[in-house]
Amino acid sequence: xxxxxQMEGPVTLSEEAFLTINCTYxxxxxxxxFWYVQYPGEGLQLLLKATKADDKGSNKGxxxxxxxxxxxxxxxxxxxxxxxxAVYFCALTGGYQKVTxxxxxxxxxxx
Amino acid sequence: GAGVSQSPSNKVTEKGKDVELRCDxxxxxxxxxxxxxxxxxxxxxxxxxxxxxxxxxxxxxSDRFSxxxxxxxxxxxxxxxxxxEDSAVYLCASSLAAGVSGDTQYFGPGTRLTVL
Numbered sequence: 001x002x003x004x005x006q007m008e009g010p011v012t013l014s015e016e017a018f019l020t021i022n023c024t025y026x027x028x029x030x031x032x033x034f035w036y037v038q039y040p041g042e043g044l045q046l047l048l049k050a051t052k053a054d055d056k057g058s059n060k061g062x063x064x065x066x067x068x069x070x071x072x073x074x075x076x077x078x079x080x081x082x083x084x085x086a087v088y089f090c091a092l093t094g095g096y097q098k099v100t101x102x103x104x105x106x107x108x109x110x111x
Numbered sequence: 112g113a114g115v116s117q118s119p120s121n122k123v124t125e126k127g128k129d130v131e132l133r134c135d136x137x138x139x140x141x142x143x144x145x146x147x148x149x150x151x152x153x154x155x156x157x158x159x160x161x162x163x164x165x166x167x168x169x170x171x172x173s174d175r176f177s178x179x180x181x182x183x184x185x186x187x188x189x190x191x192x193x194x195x196e197d198s199a200v201y202l203c204a205s206s207l208a209a210g211v212s213g214d215t216q217y218f219g220p221g222t223r224l225t226v227l
Binding site: 034036042043044045046049089093098099100101102103104 | 144146152153154156159167170202204214215216217218219220221
């Protein structure tokens, strides 16, 4: 079945550092790929998505590119802020729209 | 109107009791999903509804779990004879339509269930 593997956290970075959170997937067909974010005390919300190979999703300075050849969707941000501290989930949807999530990566940004 | 809402936000119950969790999806969203998030873990799919089609119950962990949805509106997730292992945050999400790749799911704030 479908699966998503993302790097384990927690990841601790200083403010303005470069962020990469790795995500790879296994799926049949051509899934859509997502990054969701869960800020402390809040619900899960969509950060960005890509629906086909080579698409780049971007939002709030975050980017991720759908790489079919490496089955990856790594999340990057050039300069993180304290307000980016959250748990980030990589996810995919296959043909039936059921979302398969990774286990989440906690990011802590220190001033 | 607003986003997905869930109630109660917190529920503490004793082992063996039944609980009902409620989800109000975004108006007009035909697809509704339930997930479970155990402490420090990822999200676990439980069940999804799409319009009047038979729900996909493939993620329900045991026959103590059941869910209903009235048309394209409110859904309730029922857990009978709760166990301590049921303690988790239960998340509901809705989307415009299932089966459309890339359709965004919108999540509610969750219900935190604690079974003593």
